[in-house]
Amino acid sequence: MKSIFSITLAFLASIVPVSSRGASHHIDGIWENSRTKVSVMVQTTASGIKVQRINKNRWYYYQELRDDQFRDDEGNTYYLINEKTLEWEDATGAKRIRFYRKGSSSQAEVRSGDSKRKENTHIQRNHYYGQSGKHASSRVNPDFLEGRWINQHTGQTIRVRGKRRSILVRARRTGWIRFYQDRGTSFMDREGNRYLFDRGKLAYVSRQNDFRMQFRRF
8 A cells, every 4th residue: 555655656746847847838939920020939948938039049038027927137028928829018018019829820919008908908017007198108116126136337236125106225235215106217215316217227316416326137
């Protein structure tokens, strides 16, 4: 009886890694958008995915943000919606390209800034966008800024935590400082210092505007 039980446990242990690998590789393959005639090849990596446009030699690397969501250093994101549908969104959310797995019967499409269409309501995005007067203005979700950031010139690093309508920032040898969201992509502390998010980068600007330091994701 013990031997049968041991064999059963060994069998179950052997199939778990196989199932896990299968789930992590369901994004692998060639994806295409018929309207823009753009096709990309996607391969999984240890930390996420790498993407290459067909007939191009450059790979772009995306880290896994959460299940079926992958983001690069500039803030661009891929969302795996289902087995046949993959969507790319730029860092501002103004442009999105929907890809379909090669050989599927779905019709591809390109959309710009329309986050209210029914087919996208099930995508949990990392930032959101509001309206200001007649023109749409970007508004970043504080959770989207969470993580580690680095200034490439000095090596200075900061940690960011997303909170409701604010971010907490901690630099080397300092405690956590809260910056309140006063505009769509601007966060200000009680002293008047700011963090500004633009094009995938985070910039610190002092109250008197006499000191500025730019950070990128680390």
